[in-house]
Amino acid sequence: MSDAALSRPKVRLHVTQSLGQGQTVTLEREQAHYLFSVMRLAPGDALALFNGHDGEWRACVTEAGKRSGTLVCETPSAPQVMPPDLWLLFAPIRKERTDFIVEKATEMGAARILPVATDHTNAARIRQDRLQAHAVEAAEQCGGTYVPPVDALRPLAEVLAGWPEGRRLMFCDEARAGPGPALAGEAPGRWAILIGPEGGFSGPERARIAALPFARPVGLGPRILRADTAAVAALALWQAALGDWR
């Protein structure tokens, strides 16, 4: 957080309603609880609102109840900023680390998060609603105005079989010795990052992915990274080379 950010409202809330000058926002029960019981806001207090497409608005509390409340949008406080068109594909791991990957992917500016089941994936299911809530919370924290959608868990083979034309895949392959040419010479545009599961990709799976015409195998150094570390590292390399960190 920068000093400049400290002078802005401390509380940021993601809402689903439209935002605009004078627009009234009626709170749901959980939102009212968060704002008035947890954060102790009262009528007259300011906060920041965003919904993923109308930018950030400075709003004011007009009614505060235990289970309900009303806000009014006052002035725009930050423009809507969309992330680059970058997907993150990852294999779910232990619960806390999966939560963590979703949090970090949101902070790092992924546009869409796709949990995928690989040959060595242990998790048979994910709590999609819970992961989506983590993405919302991360966006509230990181000052972003965009929340990446978290897809339902699908088999990696199925996602790759229906791969969209023109989207390249940064394939983070732990078995790749050395970093290789990485992203040098690649062009920005539609991309995805694929991070392997704990236990790595299976041999046949790795060969299949590497042979895909849209795959770009990239190494992440000589040490074995946990999946959550690898996700942040790959996102950083991509953002600096081809994304909005340039």
Added chain:
Amino acid sequence: MSDAALSRPKVRLHVTQSLGQGQTVTLEREQAHYLFSVMRLAPGDALALFNGHDGEWRACVTEAGKRSGTLVCETPSAPQVMPPDLWLLFAPIRKERTDFIVEKATEMGAARILPVATDHTNAARIRQDRLQAHAVEAAEQCGGTYVPPVDALRPLAEVLAGWPEGRRLMFCDEARAGPGPALAGEAPGRWAILIGPEGGFSGPERARIAALPFARPVGLGPRILRADTAAVAALALWQAALGDWR
């Protein structure tokens, strides 16, 4: 973890003794508990040992007790690999996230970890022994043969006042709009990364750091990153540009 890694001993243990052909390693109580009660190893089972300077050795359990035990080194299984000469300076934050930064810095190949107190640092003290134990555990997990030392907490101003000749500082400044020229044009060698605390650097502190002749201010994109995210991202950018990911 790669498939190749799966065929190697699953258990890796950091020890302080010298390692070499036929060398006997007498276990401490906690190590014996971990190997025999937690990991269920028995006499005859293999494991991997490293001590930070003799490389990795395949060893065999020769005696297994509840509170003691003995191992014998058999054959070298991986060479000693030292990380680049990169320090990570960071301001301690909430306990779990501080633990996390140490874990990630070890995986990402930092050579030394320096907790520093900045103008906005909340933590007045750290558990240095606990953080060092996290670094050991991370090295055991990530297949590394090196464990970065974790220093005692010192004021940032003091560390910068005694800054060693010839070491450059990648100053990750959240207030820097846009990524800037980053590390392009810089040469490898002795470096450090400085990550700010939650709440950012104070204005005077930021100005002082940016004016240091060895400081290289670098931006980490348009979103506000948590300190732990920023640490992994900065380490990835440095390793890819100047470190052992090249």
